[in-house]
Amino acid sequence: MAVCVETAAAELRDVYSSGKTRTCEWRVSQLKAMLKIAIHHEKEIIEALNSDLGKHEHEAFLHEIAAVRSACRMALKQLHRWMKPEKVKTSMTTFPSSAEIVSEPYGVVLVISTWNYPILLSLEPVIAAISAGNAVVLKPSEVAAATSSTMSKLLGQYMDVSAVKVVEGGIQETSALLEQKWDKIFYTGNSKVGRVVLTAAAKHLTPVILELGGKCPAIVDSDINLTVAVRRIISGKWGCNSGQTCVSPDYIITTKDYASQLVDALSSELERFYGKDPVNSKDMSKIINSRHFERLSKLLDEDKVSGKIVIGGQWDKANLKIAPTVILDAPEDSLIMNEEIFGPLLPIITVNNIKDGINLITSKEKPLAAYIFTNDKKLKEEFVQRVSAGGIGVNEVTLHLAEDTLPFGGVGESGMGSYHGKFSFDAFSHKKPVLYRGFNGEISARYPPYSPRKLKFLKAVLSGDIIGIIRALLGW
Amino acid sequence: MAASVSVSVVPAAEGLRAVYTSGKTRTYEWRVSQLNAMLKIATRHEKDFVVALNSDLGKHEHEAFIHEISAVTSACRMALKELHRWMKPEKVKTSMTTFPSSGELVPEPFGVVLVISTWNYPILLSLEPVIAAISAANAVVLKPSEVAPAASEAMAKLLGQYMDASAVKVIEGGVQETTALLEQKWDKIFYTGNNKVGRIVLASAAVHLTPVILELGGKCPVIVDSDINLTVAVKRLISGKWGCNSGQTCVSPDYVITTKPFASKLVDAISSELERFYGKDPVNATDLSRIINSRHFERLTKLLDEDKLFGKIVIGGQRDKTNLKIAPTVILDAPLDSLIMTEEIFGPLLPIITVNDIRDGIDLITSKEKPLAAYIFTNDKKLKEDFVQRVSAGGIAVNEVTIHLTDPALPFGGVGESGMGTYHGKYSFEAFSHKKPVLYRGFTGEISARYPPYTTRKLKFLKAAMSGNIIGIIRALLGW
Numbered sequence: 001m002a003v004c005v006e007t008a009a010a011e012l013r014d015v016y017s018s019g020k021t022r023t024c025e026w027r028v029s030q031l032k033a034m035l036k037i038a039i040h041h042e043k044e045i046i047e048a049l050n051s052d053l054g055k056h057e058h059e060a061f062l063h064e065i066a067a068v069r070s071a072c073r074m075a076l077k078q079l080h081r082w083m084k085p086e087k088v089k090t091s092m093t094t095f096p097s098s099a100e101i102v103s104e105p106y107g108v109v110l111v112i113s114t115w116n117y118p119i120l121l122s123l124e125p126v127i128a129a130i131s132a133g134n135a136v137v138l139k140p141s142e143v144a145a146a147t148s149s150t151m152s153k154l155l156g157q158y159m160d161v162s163a164v165k166v167v168e169g170g171i172q173e174t175s176a177l178l179e180q181k182w183d184k185i186f187y188t189g190n191s192k193v194g195r196v197v198l199t200a201a202a203k204h205l206t207p208v209i210l211e212l213g214g215k216c217p218a219i220v221d222s223d224i225n226l227t228v229a230v231r232r233i234i235s236g237k238w239g240c241n242s243g244q245t246c247v248s249p250d251y252i253i254t255t256k257d258y259a260s261q262l263v264d265a266l267s268s269e270l271e272r273f274y275g276k277d278p279v280n281s282k283d284m285s286k287i288i289n290s291r292h293f294e295r296l297s298k299l300l301d302e303d304k305v306s307g308k309i310v311i312g313g314q315w316d317k318a319n320l321k322i323a324p325t326v327i328l329d330a331p332e333d334s335l336i337m338n339e340e341i342f343g344p345l346l347p348i349i350t351v352n353n354i355k356d357g358i359n360l361i362t363s364k365e366k367p368l369a370a371y372i373f374t375n376d377k378k379l380k381e382e383f384v385q386r387v388s389a390g391g392i393g394v395n396e397v398t399l400h401l402a403e404d405t406l407p408f409g410g411v412g413e414s415g416m417g418s419y420h421g422k423f424s425f426d427a428f429s430h431k432k433p434v435l436y437r438g439f440n441g442e443i444s445a446r447y448p449p450y451s452p453r454k455l456k457f458l459k460a461v462l463s464g465d466i467i468g469i470i471r472a473l474l475g476w
Numbered sequence: 477m478a479a480s481v482s483v484s485v486v487p488a489a490e491g492l493r494a495v496y497t498s499g500k501t502r503t504y505e506w507r508v509s510q511l512n513a514m515l516k517i518a519t520r521h522e523k524d525f526v527v528a529l530n531s532d533l534g535k536h537e538h539e540a541f542i543h544e545i546s547a548v549t550s551a552c553r554m555a556l557k558e559l560h561r562w563m564k565p566e567k568v569k570t571s572m573t574t575f576p577s578s579g580e581l582v583p584e585p586f587g588v589v590l591v592i593s594t595w596n597y598p599i600l601l602s603l604e605p606v607i608a609a610i611s612a613a614n615a616v617v618l619k620p621s622e623v624a625p626a627a628s629e630a631m632a633k634l635l636g637q638y639m640d641a642s643a644v645k646v647i648e649g650g651v652q653e654t655t656a657l658l659e660q661k662w663d664k665i666f667y668t669g670n671n672k673v674g675r676i677v678l679a680s681a682a683v684h685l686t687p688v689i690l691e692l693g694g695k696c697p698v699i700v701d702s703d704i705n706l707t708v709a710v711k712r713l714i715s716g717k718w719g720c721n722s723g724q725t726c727v728s729p730d731y732v733i734t735t736k737p738f739a740s741k742l743v744d745a746i747s748s749e750l751e752r753f754y755g756k757d758p759v760n761a762t763d764l765s766r767i768i769n770s771r772h773f774e775r776l777t778k779l780l781d782e783d784k785l786f787g788k789i790v791i792g793g794q795r796d797k798t799n800l801k802i803a804p805t806v807i808l809d810a811p812l813d814s815l816i817m818t819e820e821i822f823g824p825l826l827p828i829i830t831v832n833d834i835r836d837g838i839d840l841i842t843s844k845e846k847p848l849a850a851y852i853f854t855n856d857k858k859l860k861e862d863f864v865q866r867v868s869a870g871g872i873a874v875n876e877v878t879i880h881l882t883d884p885a886l887p888f889g890g891v892g893e894s895g896m897g898t899y900h901g902k903y904s905f906e907a908f909s910h911k912k913p914v915l916y917r918g919f920t921g922e923i924s925a926r927y928p929p930y931t932t933r934k935l936k937f938l939k940a941a942m943s944g945n946i947i948g949i950i951r952a953l954l955g956w
Binding site for chain 2: 017019056057058059061062066088089090091093094097099101102104106107183191194195198199201202203205207210212224225228229231234235239273274275281283284362384386388389390391392393394395396399400402403404405406407408411412413415416430431432433434435436437438439442446447448449450454455458459462
């Protein structure tokens with residue numbers, strides 16, 4: 001296995017060195033091939049997502065396939081513009097001169113993907129790498145086996161396999177890949193493996209983008225349109241792969257006074273969305289596997305928490321389904337309030353004053369996203385100012401990801417680097433500054449032998465002191 | 477010793493975190509006060525710095541001022557001038573997917589950051605990153621290089637005197653102190669130095685998922701084409717090599733590539749301009765910095781004394797061990813597997829490699845690790861374009877060396893073995909800021925097709941809406 005990973009990496013390096021991937025034509029051909037995959041094989045991809053995750057066609061299409069097509073189309077439309085060097089105005093220090101910033105690929109890059117949006121989180125970074133002119137290896141998650149196999153087959157069929165490779169497998173394959181030298185690594189997953197990736201990258205001084213997770217909080221203020229807020233929360237939590245989403249609201253903070261209204265609204269909208277028997281609703285993804293199912297039931301079964309379930313709590317072990325579950329006031333030191341939930345369980349923490357919510361959030365690690373539902377301008381401003389997170393949504397959850405003009409990525413424990421839209425191209429490009437001069441514009445004061453007069457002159461020039469310049473030139 | 481080092485580093489780091497959490501460093505007023513304080517240091521204590529740099533490096537006042545002190549004052553002034561603009565959130569256009577909405581990018585500090593500096597431009601490479609960190613509102617620890625002790629001490633004293641010591645600290649020391657610092661959790665680390673220690677810094681940062689900027693080095697090549705203004709080219713080359721701290725500079729030309737027919741002209745021109753600049757006894761020229769210490773002096777003489785270089789020194793070669801001086805030295809056609817052609821020289825030795833076709837020079841460069849800078853002197857448009865396209869480096873300059881660093885409009889940093897991340901100008905502010913996207917919505921603009929229960933009709937509608945297919949939208953709405 002290690003032998004074939006090493007050979008694959010070496011082959012990619014040769015192909016990259018030949019310059020093949022750097023042409024506009026090659027990039028366009030690959031982007032078009034990817035678009036064909038996402039269009040012609042929609043049904044196959046939907047089936048694979050259903051097989052791996054029980055993901056409904058609606059989510060499979062909207063959250064994954066549509067986003068991949070969008071990324072291809074945007075890259076195809078913008079590529080010429082993105083590839084163009086950016087002219088830069090130079091200053092007096094280098095006069096006369098001109099300059100530009102030239103985008104160049106890093107070279108041979110590694111994309112390690114994950115299981116919850118296996119198509120999106122594999123193909124979007126690959127599209128980014130290709131648009132920037134890199135050769136790329138994709139390592140899909142073995143936890144989503146059907147999609148891994150589908151991507152391997154389709155990319156093998158449509159893409160230029162000498163420069164775009166899929167390596168399937170588990171820990172062994174990933175470890176073997178991480179021993180190779182890459183010019184950039186893009187990892188999506190959890191912070192534990194994120195550290196392993198960073199440590200491996202350190203050996204080769206490889207720059208890394210880490211898209212991790214965290215406990216994404218949502219503050220719910222009173223005096224809002226509660227029905228709309230709750231629909232959006234439900235949509236961003238259970239309507240996104242049953243809460244197995246890096247930017248799903250992990251927990252809610254609201255005031256003690258408002259909590260029962262919120263719980264009632266959640267209960268009633270949940271029924272409107274998923275019916276009276278939500279455990280069996282086909283609209284909700286299943287839990288990915290029994291290991292995660294056990295993990296989630298353990299969070300619910302903890303003594304501190306089991307008596308505080310106010311909605312749901314039902315599960316179906318055979319089918320790996322857990323009903324939308326809301327817990328009111330789980331203790332601060334419970335498991336559910338200390339690890340990233342990544343499932344269909346939603347704790348609500350109540351505070352006396354809504355502003356205490358901000359203090360609670362800032363006492364924890366920086367999450368990938370943070371949300372607030374409010375009409376209070378001052379509270380909103382304070383939230384945006386004080387809460388550090390990868391990104392913030394006001395009166396909305398998860399949707400900021402869909403906006404191409406906003407960079408998507410984490411900070412602190414939730415990651416480093418960003419992508420989406422033009423940031424995707426930038427993520428896989430080295431922006432190389434180039435300064436152009438001719439042979440005129442000599443300032444002999446630069447050169448030895450150094451003298452007080454030369455130094456006086458240069459000091460005057462640097463401070464724009466015209467009189468000083470003249471005096472120095474005259475030897476005063 | 478180790479225990480007491482940790483004892484002082486840990487409380488220092490914790491103290492900074494408490495101060496940062498209080499929000500003190502985030503105000504415009506605090507940042508301006510610190511930038512003004514730094515500006516005072518650089519303007520009132522110019523003499524102190526010049527003396528320290530002379531003591532540590534034998535650096536001439538000319539270089540001390542132009543390369544270090546004036547760059548520090550420039551950075552302060554630019555930050556003071558631009559801070560309001562840099563701090564302002566950047567409005568962002570939002571699209572149909574989130575309509576109605578508005579978006580902006582809000583720059584915020586990372587938090588508590590660590591700057592590890594180096595010895596060759598100890599003032600510049602310590603204070604410029606600190607200025608960057610402060611302008612972006614971080615609390616910061618500066619660890620200057622112990623290899624330049626006078627500069628380290630001057631900075632510890634002056635920053636201690638002028639800056640807000642609760643949020644801006646200097647911790648002096650060596651390997652032990654650096655190790656203790658790297659064990660702490662930082663929100664960002666900025667390291668300038670070599671790639672061996674760069675790997676150590678990255679590995680330590682990995683433990684805490686700390687993002688890192690590494691400003692490293694490499695063998696910065698210069699291609700010298702024929703058919704150019706050779707005198708000007710050579711003056712610039714000399715200035716960027718020996719006129720920059722005797723070649724102990726991360727972006728100094730490390731080696732030159734030229735064609736076999738042109739080599740002797742080049743050597744003659746270098747010889748003659750060197751004499752014009754440094755006189756007939758260059759080993760004793762006070763305009764040239766000395767070698768930093770005996771360890772590096774030994775390292776450099778070892779490069780020169782290697783058997784493979786025998787008979788290839790065409791200019792210079794004289795050395796003064798007591799005063800740690802080596803004359804400007806040029807070596808013609810050192811073998812490619814010699815030490816001098818495989819490690820970063822970082823000193824006053826300049827190998828010239830000759831090739832048959834000048835284009836072979838590009839192949840030679842691309843066969844090596846990516847350097848911090850790459851240079852070419854040419855009037856040949858096609859060669860220039862080929863060079864810019866094919867040579868990957870931190871930065872490139874055409875018909876010039878090193879001064880691309882001085883333009884604040886150009887980001888300065890490495891790629892591959894020469895580093896990651898950039899700074900200078902507004903890139904300095906960005907280096908120490910997290911650009912946080914914020915999406916604002918109201919409670920209108922509900923698209924019920926988003927929500928369960930999922931139906932074929934809802935999906936049809938959304939597909940049509942996403943592809944801008946008006947007929948499709950109407951059909952879906954009508955249930956067709």
